[in-house]
């Protein structure tokens with residue numbers, strides 16, 4: 001065994017793996033969408049496993065309340081206000097320097113998901129792993145995965161429950177390796193035709209989230225991603241795993257029929273409504289954050305943080321680094337935290353109202 005492979009000895013011993021499997025992992029690219037609770041565990045495990053190239057996309061910066069479950073981050077990252085994707089990249093470099101990590105500090109949406117997919121070493125990424133906290137983004141990812149015939153491992157956790165499921169999409173020619181192996185699975189929209197309406201579902205804001213349930217779900221996702229990347233198609237689960245760690249239940253939902261009996265807009269009719277931007281929005285209320293994100297792509301790279309900081313300092317404390325500007329502002333006696341990113345996004349914390357957020361932004365940054 002060459003020195004390069006020695007560190008992977010314990011997994012090379014596994015059935016269906018061997019040196020050949022390890023070499024496949026090292027030659028592969030994974031896109032991790034979101035680097036929060038799920039995404040940090042996924043990035044950590046896939047880097048240790050030797051997935052050669054990880055593209056990590058996340059729009060957020062690290063806060064103290066993240067440390068309860070987001071395993072790649074520490075108090076220094078909170079203090080230095082480092083974006084999650086960048087902090088993950090730095091930490092992973094100390095864990096496995098053989099792995100290339102591309103950090104993308106950006107919102108993942110219909111306008112950029114295909115660009116992210118195309119950053120893969122082999123032309124396109126070999127798998128997409130879900131570390132997202134909302135269904136709108138998941139549907140965008142699902143559309144892109146189905147359109148380009150890329151496996152997509154869904155995962156979600158809130159409160160004490162979680163779910164994981166590997167989507168091996170049906171393709172027009174039916175000649176993908178997983179279809180040849182007879183193991184294609186329904187896509188996310190085959191199973192959930194529409195997103196649960198806001199307010200109906202618990203969020204991490206209303207229900208909280210237990211750290212270990214996130215770990216369980218994301219490790220399930222990693223297992224399926226590793227099977228995909230090593231071509232162990234017949235080993236991949238064809239059910240949706242649901243777990244409630246407080247009720248001590250694990251259920252495997254049989255979802256295979258959802259494709260056969262349904263008329264899925266996405267994977268059967270191949271209409272990619274989310275990817276086409278039909279349902280996209282430029283203002284997003286952030287899950288669990290009492291915050292609103294505003295996106296103005298036309299401002300990408302055009303904001304002069306030093307100039308804005310000078311204007312904001314009379315209103316409160318301002319911190320600037322090359323990734324972002326953060327200011328604490330009192331407006332009509334109400335405290336807000338305003339964060340500007342170099343890519344044209346802004347997060348206004350202290351409100352869930354898009355109109356209030358837009359007003360704060362235009363007051364202190366400009367219309």
Ligand SMILES: [Zn+2]
Nearest residue numbers: 187190264267
């Ligand atoms: Zn479908």
